[in-house]
Amino acid sequence: MNQIIECVPNFSEGADQEIIQSITGEIGSVAGVQLLNVDPGRDANRTVVTFAGEPEAVIEAAFLAIKMAGELIDMRIQKGTHPRMGATDVCPLIPVSNISIDEVVVYAGKLASRVGNELQIPVYLYENSQSDKRRSNLAAIRAGEYEGFFKKIKIPNWKPDFGPAEMDAKRGATVIGARDFLIAYNINLNTASTNIANEIAQDIRETGKIIIDETGKKRIPGTLKYVKAIGWYMEEYRKAQVSMNLTNISATPIHVVFDEVCAKAADHGTEVTGSELVGMIPLKAMTDAGRYFLQKQGITHVVNETKLIDAAIQAMGLNELAPFDPQKRIIEYQLD
Known part of the structure; x- marks a missing residue:
């Protein structure tokens, strides 16, 4: 059985389709890699x-994409609602099948070393790849x-793990590491108030x-x-959102998060109108x-996957x- 890993890089460009396509084109050029999803956000x-x-x-495709992003994205003029520190802000590697997280740590180290040494971009290791x-x-690394x-x-204490200890004005710095599945998830509120969204985020996030x-x-x-969370206003949708990363979906699944944000929204005099998945989600999380x-509706006999x-x-x-x-957003369906 082949070893399969997933890579979910976040690039600091959400509007210019030519730039996005140039970056994803580098990924698609590598034999043995399947491009599963591209999810741009204009306001972010x-x-x-x-x-x-x-x-x-995968690490070859990630290297080429990071290289291209550094050539095309200029952090000196980049602005957006999402926190960021580099053209390729973060590049996680995730075990999918027939590979352990410890083995993925080794591959993440190879990628980080190559980006730091060959591209001369400051690189920080995070999650399972970081011994300190x-x-x-990620939030601690990206602070500031x-x-x-x-x-x-x-x-x-903040010397990069690889690459120069000098901030690259155009390309910024990059975070690379091995981690488990993470769901990037935004919940939409019936308000334009960033303050309310931030208060809800503070109520529910672990910190x-x-x-x-x-x-x-x-x-x-x-x-x-x-759960990591911040609140922001999205001009594109004319709504405030609670924007979250769910870092252990076995312990805190997405449906528990949704219900808790609904409850906290009510406490703050607003309500949830819907939600938005960024990227992809495992099948089990959806079912x-x-x-x-x-x-919750008293229906207990449904086992059909599509209905769930x-x-x-x-x-x-x-x-x-x-x-x-679902065929495009559930990772197992895309891999099939």
């Missing part, structure tokens, strides 16, 4: 690309974003929020473990969600902003 100014294949082919847990979290990295990269009282500063954890929402997926799409409003095609 970010494109999430998903591809998969045998490990050596103080700098394994592109603008702040010219100073941050000079701090000894919670910092409050100041008579005893000083203290952190109040959020209600959902393994588990469909089963959950049907059970349809129930999840309807319950979470995944069709609100754009048609949701």
Whole structure:
């Protein structure tokens, strides 16, 4: 059985189709790689690309895409609602079949070394690839974003793992690492208020929020473990969203996240109108969600896969902003 890994690079360009197609063209040029999904966001100014294949082919395709992104994207003029630090902001590698996370760590290290040494882009390792847990979290690495990295990269504790300890003004810096499946997921609110969206994000994300009282500063954890969240306003949709990364979908599945955001939205005087998947999702996450929402309606006998997926799409409003095609958005269907 062939070893298969998935790669989900995030590029800091979401509007210029010529640039996006040039980057994805590099991926598609590598034999043994299957381009699964390209998901651009204009307001976020970010494109999430998903591809998969045998490990050596995947890291070759990722290297070529990172190289092309660095040539075509100019971080000196790039703006968008999504936090970012480089033309290729983050490039995770994920085990899919017949390969362990430890083996993927080795491939991520090969890619990171090549990007740092051959392209001279500062590279930070993260998640399972990073032995120093103080700098394994993407949010901690990216804090300060592109603008702040010219100073941050000079701090000894933030020296890159590969490449020069000098911020690249045009290409920025890149984060590479091995991790498990992650769902990038946005929930739409019936409000344009970024403040409300941020308050909900702070209520539910694992890191919670910092409050100041008579005893000083203290952190109040959020209600959902393994969830990272921020709030923003999307001019494209004329809605505020709670934008999230779900980093352990076995412990905190997508349907639990949806219901919790609905509850917190009500606490803040608004409501959820639907949601948006960025990139792709494992089949089990969708069927588990469909089963959950049907059970809430008292329907317990449905086992048909298509009906479970349809129930999840309807319950979470995944069709609100754009048609949701399971054949294109569920990773197992694309790999088949």
